[in-house]
Amino acid sequence: MISVQAWSDAQRLWDFQQLNHEPRPCSVGIGLGSHDLGVADAAVDLYRRGMMPLIVFTGATSRTTRERMPRGEAEHYRERALELGVPASAVLVEPNARNTGENIRFSRALLAERGVDVSSVLLVSKPYEERRAYATARKLWPEVEIVSASTPMTLAEYVDSIQDARLVLDMLVGAQQRLLIYPEHGFMIWQEVPASVAAAYERLCADGFTGRLVSAPSA
Incomplete structure (x- = not known):
């Protein structure tokens, strides 16, 4: 109890974790992998609202997700987005990250490899990790603007x-x-x-x- x-x-x-950023159009959205498929849903909603032309889903598995998401967090997120009508061409998968720092670093590397010009990132996380995600991205990717987002609840x-x-x-x-x-x-x-x-x-x-x-x- x-x-x-x-x-x-x-x-x-x-x-305290809620940053209450107002979503605005960004170069790309990055959905941080976790046990919560609601992150994928939030990213899809923002995509439909025209907030980004491309979504990167990032995440391998953890002790919390290995049974729920055996194919990896990012892949399950991608499948969810496609089910909800996002075209495959608008989704990239980064399947190796195992913590928030790797989420940022590996997504950044993937976007650079694909030649995507990034000046701003709409960072989609669980509601209680907005501040943590933002603080990590600001440290590891300081030259881009970071806008935090999550499901309003x-x-x-x-x-x-x-x-x-x-x-x-x-x-x-x-x-x-x-x-x-x-x-x-x-x-x-x-x-x-x-x-x-x-x-x-x-x-x-x-x-x-x-x-x-x-x-x-x-x-």
Whole structure:
């Protein structure tokens, strides 16, 4: 049973991760692979709205996705986009990335290889990883403009869609940990974390929501 305090703390982390960027037309969209097919849906919606002419889906598999997405996160995302009517010519797949840093670096390399001129990127992630994705992209691809996007939804709606509250809270805590420790390792830009957010993170860790914490930094 998740306590009222834990839900309150999770909401604080959720709100902090949201950047509330207004989507605008960009050179390319990059959908970051994960357990959540909603990222593909969000990318397709943005494509239909004319926000980008090309989508890169990036991601191999992880311990969270190897059973759900045996062909790889990016490939399952591509299949979802094609099912929803996106033409195959508008989708590229980067199948090797295993963390957010590799998502950015490998997608950048793929686009350069294909001769795609990139001045701006619409970066599509899970709602609770907007800030982490943005901070990583700003560090690794500083010369392009980064616009963060995700499916507009509340924390409660997201938990209902995933049907695993503990997983969502674990993921929220993991995303927050990376914001705190990764800048010193050069994996992302530094961002100020309000004391109230840091305190919420510490309480959730103490409550045992530590399933996605890392000990050895890897972007």
